[in-house]
Amino acid sequence: MRTLDFQSPTLRRGAFQLAVGAIAPRPGRITVLIGPNGGGKTTALRLAAGLLTPDTGSVLIDGEPVHALSALQRAARIALVTQRPDVGAPFSVREVAALGRIARPADAQRVERALQRVGLAALADRPYHSLSGGQQQRVAVARALAQHEPGGVLLLDEAFAAVDPPEAAAIVRAVREEAAAGATVLAATHDMAVASAIADDVWCIVAGQTRAFGSASDLLTAGALPALLGVAIAEANGANGRIAVADYRAILPTQTP
Amino acid sequence: MIGLAMVSAATLIVVAARLLVVRTLDGTFAVGWPSAVISQFRMDAVLAAAAAGAALGVSGAIMQTLLRNPLASPFVLGVTSGAGAGVALASLAAAWAGVAAPVGAALGVPALIGAVTTLGVVLFLARRGGSIDPVTLILSGVIVGAIASALSTVAESLLPPERRGLLAGWLFGRIPDVPDPGALAACAVAACGLTALAATWGSRLDAAALSDDEARSVGVPLAPMRTAMFLGCGIATAASVALCGPIAFIGLLAPHCARALVGPRNRILVVGSAVAGAGLLIGADALRQWIDIGGGRLPLGAVTAVAGGIAFLVLLRKTTGAWPR
Numbered sequence: 001m002r003t004l005d006f007q008s009p010t011l012r013r014g015a016f017q018l019a020v021g022a023i024a025p026r027p028g029r030i031t032v033l034i035g036p037n038g039g040g041k042t043t044a045l046r047l048a049a050g051l052l053t054p055d056t057g058s059v060l061i062d063g064e065p066v067h068a069l070s071a072l073q074r075a076a077r078i079a080l081v082t083q084r085p086d087v088g089a090p091f092s093v094r095e096v097a098a099l100g101r102i103a104r105p106a107d108a109q110r111v112e113r114a115l116q117r118v119g120l121a122a123l124a125d126r127p128y129h130s131l132s133g134g135q136q137q138r139v140a141v142a143r144a145l146a147q148h149e150p151g152g153v154l155l156l157d158e159a160f161a162a163v164d165p166p167e168a169a170a171i172v173r174a175v176r177e178e179a180a181a182g183a184t185v186l187a188a189t190h191d192m193a194v195a196s197a198i199a200d201d202v203w204c205i206v207a208g209q210t211r212a213f214g215s216a217s218d219l220l221t222a223g224a225l226p227a228l229l230g231v232a233i234a235e236a237n238g239a240n241g242r243i244a245v246a247d248y249r250a251i252l253p254t255q256t257p
Numbered sequence: 258m259i260g261l262a263m264v265s266a267a268t269l270i271v272v273a274a275r276l277l278v279v280r281t282l283d284g285t286f287a288v289g290w291p292s293a294v295i296s297q298f299r300m301d302a303v304l305a306a307a308a309a310g311a312a313l314g315v316s317g318a319i320m321q322t323l324l325r326n327p328l329a330s331p332f333v334l335g336v337t338s339g340a341g342a343g344v345a346l347a348s349l350a351a352a353w354a355g356v357a358a359p360v361g362a363a364l365g366v367p368a369l370i371g372a373v374t375t376l377g378v379v380l381f382l383a384r385r386g387g388s389i390d391p392v393t394l395i396l397s398g399v400i401v402g403a404i405a406s407a408l409s410t411v412a413e414s415l416l417p418p419e420r421r422g423l424l425a426g427w428l429f430g431r432i433p434d435v436p437d438p439g440a441l442a443a444c445a446v447a448a449c450g451l452t453a454l455a456a457t458w459g460s461r462l463d464a465a466a467l468s469d470d471e472a473r474s475v476g477v478p479l480a481p482m483r484t485a486m487f488l489g490c491g492i493a494t495a496a497s498v499a500l501c502g503p504i505a506f507i508g509l510l511a512p513h514c515a516r517a518l519v520g521p522r523n524r525i526l527v528v529g530s531a532v533a534g535a536g537l538l539i540g541a542d543a544l545r546q547w548i549d550i551g552g553g554r555l556p557l558g559a560v561t562a563v564a565g566g567i568a569f570l571v572l573l574r575k576t577t578g579a580w581p582r
Binding site: 046049051070071072074075076078079080082084085086087088089090091095099100102103104140143147 | 322324325326460461463464466467468470471473474475476477478479516521522
């Protein structure tokens with residue numbers, strides 16, 4: 001199993017500074033990154049992927065600075081789903097998913113299995129650009145699953161954002177299977193219901209700094225979340241326990257007829 | 258493979274037509290093997306057109322992939338015009354210095370400087386927030402290309418009259434009947450070398466079509482690959498300009514023709530684009546030979562500009578800068 005270790009990395013970009021302190025997402029568990037827009041979730045994920053070099057501190061994978069690894073070495077250990085997937089060529093869905101294997105030995109069965117896991121096997125021969133935004137997001141997840149080796153690191157940046165609930169459930173199932181097989185999963189989301197469905201641990205980043213890091217049972221609650229995020233949170237009874245949702249009626253002003 | 262065979266067969270048919278179809282003095286056409294002297298002239302011209310067309314075709318395919326833009330090509334991005342401006346300015350400098358104008362393979366140096374400078378300026382202008390904006394890219398290419406063409410015209414007008422005619426004819430774009438051996442060899446090596454390199458890196462080029470973060474995360478060393486590929490495109494374009502002058506739209510059309518037949522995977526697409534570019538330019542030169550609307554044969558650059566310009570507008574209408582749904 002791979003280990004991912006944030007050793008107090010800092011990064012300044014203009015007026016924004018990220019300084020999240022020492023955080024170690026645990027292998028075999030899903031750590032959900034929450035926080036307001038622009039707070040630093042994506043920057044933290046890009047640091048973890050080795051796409052940014054910290055000004056000070058470091059992010060280590062298996063004890064090595066991730067930004068110092070070659071692109072091939074990183075691809076063998078870390079798979080990433082970005083917030084805005086993009087494909088600038090007229091590829092089919094299958095061809096896009098297979099791009100996850102370009103740095104790894106070719107494995108057509110693995111690509112097909114990845115497409116099945118996100119519910120896109122029937123659309124594999126369709127042109128990628130003919131799909132909806134949510135379907136394209138699922139292709140990006142399939143590409144990452146085709147790349148991801150058991151026990152590796154899986155980074156998801158709002159991978160559920162444009163996806164309908166039934167398809168999101170398929171992604172949740174796939175991510176949970178990878179975590180059960182030993183993957184270190186770090187997933188950013190603004191959807192508290194999705195966070196409730198997948199989180200083992202929660203990492204809250206606000207204004208570039210870690211506001212809280214702990215187990216989901218402690219932090220994803222109507223008692224803890226309002227203090228962390230500054231929004232009203234309600235709890236509902238789900239099939240497998242309580243889930244947290246943003247209470248927009250408590251946020252919006254009351255309308256009078 | 259079937260698609261590549263179709264592209265190759267179409268190119269062979271065009272080559273055969275260029276070699277075998279003879280226009281008689283009364284304006285009619287006949288089919289037959291010409292005399293040894295004439296067939297050598299035609300073969301040299303075919304080789305020059307094939308080398309230049311292949312260089313432009315493969316450069317266009319690589320640019321469209323790396324820039325994620327179906328409208329990118331050496332001409333649309335101003336690189337062809339930039340190479341032409343480099344040669345025109347070198348000719349002017351030579352005239353002012355009182356030395357002979359560069360000819361043959363020696364044209365490659367100013368052409369390369371002009372091509373790489375133009376490409377660098379266009380990519381710099383198109384950068385928005387760390388990524389290349391597709392609309393700004395095309396606009397920058399068109400404007401920088403227009404400035405480069407204007408520089409060529411200025412240089413031409415400042416040349417002494419005895420030197421002006423040679424440069425003016427070259428700036429129109431033409432397939433030389435007797436190509437300079439050095440320029441022909443340089444262009445052929447550049448086209449074959451760039452095609453081989455791009456085919457070897459085919460999977461990486463495929464992944465470069467993803468967003469920058471995604472491409473790097475699947476294992477593509479994006480920055481060094483882009484630098485090497487763009488430099489290769491600059492060298493191949495400059496070599497084609499040194500051989501045949503600035504030729505429009507072959508680099509845009511050849512990848513689209515090849516993509517329709519061999520698909521979008523770069524390992525085979527770059528080979529198909531090189532073959533299609535060769536076929537298109539040989540075909541355009543043959544067409545130019547056969548069209549007679551009075552007043553002599555048409556300049557090659559005019560034929561490719563008219564045909565390619567219409568095709569560009571069709572593509573623009575169809576794609577609006579993005580890949581079609």
